[in-house]
């Protein structure tokens with residue numbers, strides 16, 4: 196039995212999971228004093244079926260503080276006996292961890308890191324208050340020590356040799372991780388990957404920083420100042436009179452550094468080298484080294500697999516999902532496979548959601564060298580070969596991008612201006628950027644002439660794949676669509692598909708058949724793509740309220756009305772089926788314009804609930820309970836809109852028992868039988884609406 200097969204969005208290779216069964220694990224705890232490392236170990240060891248040994252430097256020497264070599268020796272012995280091991284030390288820097296990780300390699304044991312990255316304030320206050328601490332770190336001196344250690348902390352990365360890293364940022368995360376390790380029986384395994392990291396693209400930061408340092412001076416230009424730093428830009432030269440939106444942008448990842456385990460440092464040197472080589476040829480274009488969240492770009496580089504298939508858990512899968520079947524078909528038309536070091540340019544068909552929604556005109560698949568011995572055709576650490584293939588990969592990628600630019604530069608100005616608009620605006624096939632690519636090398640087939648026809652087929656607001664939350668994260672609170680027509684009160688712009696609720700709220704008379712109730716301030720309707728047996732929306736009828744970000748003190752009454760109406764409908768539905776449980780709340784960054792309250796039953800039994808984003812949008816902090824929002828508006832006059840986008844890619848956890856699951860089907864089969872009580876936080880303060888017990 197495998198209890199938890201958590202998969203990270205990215206970079207997970209599940210092959211070999213079978214062979215791994217029954218292995219001991221070494222869990223290296225990483226956290227400041229007061230972060231709860233010892234409690235974590237005690238809690239797991241108190242109820243686990245697996246034999247564990249806790250190695251604590253504070254007590255290793257017959258109950259007294261000892262040395263790191265003593266810890267290593269004891270850990271090695273325990274692993275040899277087949278026991279799993281907790282390394283209960285701060286382990287806040289890579290060097291401290293590395294000897295333990297090496298120990299795992301020798302003993303054929305998976306090394307895990309559990310990072311207790313809790314707020315410094317909490318660690319300090321706990322350390323100050325405690326008495327009888329094993330390491331005598333308590334009272335006044337604790338604060339200084341914790342502070343000093345946290346300043347120097349170096350978070351672990353998979354390339355240190357860890358098979359799995361879990362980041363815990365709060366008590367709930369810690370609880371969930373304790374549950375996962377407690378439930379880990381002797382034959383169970385936990386999936387490999389990195390979970391809960393707030394800034395998952397940290398691994399490419401090194402490359403970005405290096406690049407910016409090196410290229411900043413030669414490429415400073417007027418327009419580059421307009422470019423937001425958060426977009427992690429590797430800038431090309433840019434004409435001052437061209438707005439950032441009009442610049443053709445290639446978004447590319449750091450190739451081979453994730454799945455294929457290419458050394459980060461070497462890879463970033465190659466990126467710098469290759470970008471320097473190409474950047475002068477770009478003119479009005481830019482290269483962005485980044486992951487793809489929240490980015491506006493016209494061309495996406497996809498670090499593909501050699502079969503050019505959607506598989507894997509990473510960015511490759513995400514791009515294929517976002518682009519829909521259209522990308523698969525278009526890719527097949529151009530190539531069936533790819534050799535390392537090569538790239539293939541694929542114009543996106545006009546029915547691809549990535550094209551209609553985000554204006555991405557091309558995907559360039561590129562394959563880098565594989566340094567990961569767990570994957571086929573590894574280069575066995577041959578960095579001579581690896582570097583040369585990686586250079587070829589970037590050359591092919593940037594050459595492909597240049598071919599797109601060249602074809603665009605042949606367009607008349609009128610057309611180039613149009614390129615900044617969404618494809619929905621392209622009534623004239625000649626205006627379609629994809630129709631101006633000439634790439635003789637790849638003899639790419641064109642879909643000339645059928646763009647308008649296909650545009651008409653473009654899926655609109657009634658199409659689930661476009662309108663609902665299966666959209667890529669960039670849809671959340673990000674700019675999409677035709678600016679001129681679709682702007683709302685916040686700085687956001689909404690795609691036409693995202694306006695359906697707004698139109699209903701403004702013109703309920705045209706949508707009578709869809710509405711359950713129409714009142715002066717609100718109206719109620721069934722969610723068109725319900726994510727549970729019962730899923731209603733209570734829609735505000737006020738102009739100027741796109742989402743929570745627009746809500747202020749003066750809207751308190753409206754929020755209370757929305758809540759009361761939602762509650763009334765939940766109670767009505769409970770009357771029909773008293774076994775149901777409802778939750779009322781808002782998405783922090785909605786995908787649809789016009790403030791709407793979700794009233795959703797907690798069975799999540801629906802075929803429309805298809806992916807991680809669907810689940811996490813209702814079961815993480817991305818979902819703000821209506822009662823909490825009301826309190827917040829009462830007390831602070833506005834709702835806190837933190838950037839919680841990362842919540843959408845968190846591992847899948849049961850909303851009742853918080854167990855983790857590898858995919859939606861497994862999660863669904865679990866929740867269909869899970870009878871665990873809901874977490875306390877949900878049971879309190881009216882977060883859940885249940886039938887009264889008679």
Ligand code: AMP
Pocket residue numbers: 656657662663664695696720721722723724725732781782784785786787788
């Ligand atoms: P949010 O992420 O909070 O913006 O959620 C928007 C919700 O609206 C999703 O649950 C969609 O399934 C739902 N939805 C999208 N289009 C429509 C529509 N035309 N009528 C009713 N519900 C819709």
